[in-house]
Amino acid sequence: MTAAAIDSHHLNELLGSSSPPQVIDVRSPGEFETTHIAGTLNVPTDLLQQHRDELVAHLTRDVVLVCHSGQRAMKAQESLRTSGFDHARVLVGGVSAWEAAGFTVNRGRQRWGLERQVRLVAGSIVMTSVLSSIAAPRLKWIAAAIGGGLTVASLTNTCAMGMALAKLPYNSSATPDARTVISQLAGSSVERKGQLTGQLD
Structure with a gap:
């Protein structure tokens, strides 16, 4: 661990401490509504990239970035670093x-995660085009x-298909x-300062 x-176990311990991370x-938003860790703030990757300097100005404590498997969170981490925030x-x-570690999550309307949707769409297109190539x-x-696109997505840690699927009505939810x-x-910063002041008193 770097x-x-x-x-997950370390994060769970920190969330129960007197100085929990943000x-x-x-x-x-759709994925977040489906399943998320309690107390988590939803800041989609595109929103974070567009307003990272404004957001960084209000990050006053350690931050833990979360996504489905870690890939998008790493991209967000890199984005914050370019704005001088190294505590993520x-x-x-x-x-x-x-979830696999047995920790609780808040659940809403159930839908497939974006990464699973990308695998379904990409796989379906590849299978259909290969079978159809027998006739054409x-x-x-x-x-x-599609294979080239997935290779580029892996090398650049981006996914155009995923971004497109995120805009479909199926994935729609209240966008922050x-x-x-x-x-x-x-508000979180003010609350945190109040807690620290109380501890010092």
């Missing part, structure tokens, strides 16, 4: 590992294009805006 990462879930750790294995050989290049998120972070 200083830039944290496992947990930020960078998944889409990634939950290893994401919400999946948290040129269709095999569709499968090649920057002002609301910053307000929540500011």
Whole structure:
């Protein structure tokens, strides 16, 4: 385990301590609504990237970034580092590992996670184009294009298909805006300062 990462058991201990970290879930609002760790603040990756400097200005304590498996959280961590915030750790294995460890989550309307949706769509397109290429050989290049896209997604740690799927009605949910998120972070900062003052008194 590196200083830039944290496992589920350690996070659970910290959340029960007198100085809990700020947990930020960078998944889409739909995924967050489906399953999330209690007390987590939803800041989707695209929102975090667009307003990272404003958000960083209100991050006054250690942060743990969470997504489904850890990949998007690592991307968010890199984004925060470019704005000079080095106190963000990634939950290893994401919400999946948290649940697997037996820790509780808040549940809402159930839907497939974005990464699972990407696997379904990409796999279906590849299988269909390969089978169809028996009659129309040129269709095999569709499968090649999907394979190339997945390779690029892996190398760049981005996923155009995932971002597109996140905008579908199936994945829709109340999307947090920057002002609301910053307000929540500011309120959290005030509460934290009050706790520290109480401890010092």
